[in-house]
Amino acid sequence: MNICVFASGTGSNFKAILSSINKKYLKSKVSLLITNNPDCGAVEIAKKNKIDHIAINKNIYPLLSQKEYSQKFLSALKKYDIDFIVLSGYMKMIEPEVLKKFKNKIINIHPALLPSFGGKGMYGMNVHKAVIASGVKISGITVHFVNENYDEGKIIFQKCCEVKSDDDEFTLQKRVLKLEHKYYWKVIKMFEA
Ligand code: GAR
Numbered sequence: 001m002n003i004c005v006f007a008s009g010t011g012s013n014f015k016a017i018l019s020s021i022n023k024k025y026l027k028s029k030v031s032l033l034i035t036n037n038p039d040c041g042a043v044e045i046a047k048k049n050k051i052d053h054i055a056i057n058k059n060i061y062p063l064l065s066q067k068e069y070s071q072k073f074l075s076a077l078k079k080y081d082i083d084f085i086v087l088s089g090y091m092k093m094i095e096p097e098v099l100k101k102f103k104n105k106i107i108n109i110h111p112a113l114l115p116s117f118g119g120k121g122m123y124g125m126n127v128h129k130a131v132i133a134s135g136v137k138i139s140g141i142t143v144h145f146v147n148e149n150y151d152e153g154k155i156i157f158q159k160c161c162e163v164k165s166d167d168d169e170f171t172l173q174k175r176v177l178k179l180e181h182k183y184y185w186k187v188i189k190m191f192e193a
Contacts, residue, residue, distance in 0.1 A: 006090035011042030013088035020185035118151030
């Protein structure tokens with residue numbers, strides 16, 4: 001597959017995917033990174049690995065209509081001949097036109113066990129804080145298809161881990177990220193022909 005990764009942050013999942021490609025665990029290739037945040041760590045990782053990146057956000061393109069804005073994404077995806085999209089800590093909604101064009105070809109990883117601890121505002125550290133505050137004893141990761149609602153697409157894969165009584169959001173995040181790095185590429189592999 002010819003993959004486009006969408007990321008907004010540190011990019012540790014992006015890095016783990018690239019590493020699994022370098023080790024030839026995956027046959028796919030990442031040809032493009034799309035980000036809403038041109039200063040994020042994921043961009044640095046793209047540069048280091050000589051992967052093209054494009055920043056698209058409403059500050060860069062304030063005057064575009066909704067349709068023209070979606071077109072920015074679609075034309076980038078077309079230019080790079082992308083056939084699969086992997087969200088790796090991407091904090092924006094995917095444009096409806098992109099969802100339509102890539103139906104069942106966009107996956108996301110979420111740092112908890114959906115359908116709990118998902119929805120608007122539930123991303124990154126917010127998720128781990130909510131998990132700790134709730135008192136649940138198990139958290140984990142969910143990989144799911146992306147649709148028009150935050151974190152509501154069909155679940156593809158889950159793996160759980162313990163929430164320890166002395167965990168804070170940072171120790172829990174560390175344990176969950178370890179699972180993300182270990183399993184995300186394996187889920188991508190399921191989609192390789
Ligand atoms: C990951 O924990 C990922 O599951 C989460 O953002 C983090 C990105 O880390 N995604 C979400 O919360 C999506 N709702 P990374 O930039 O180091 O890969």
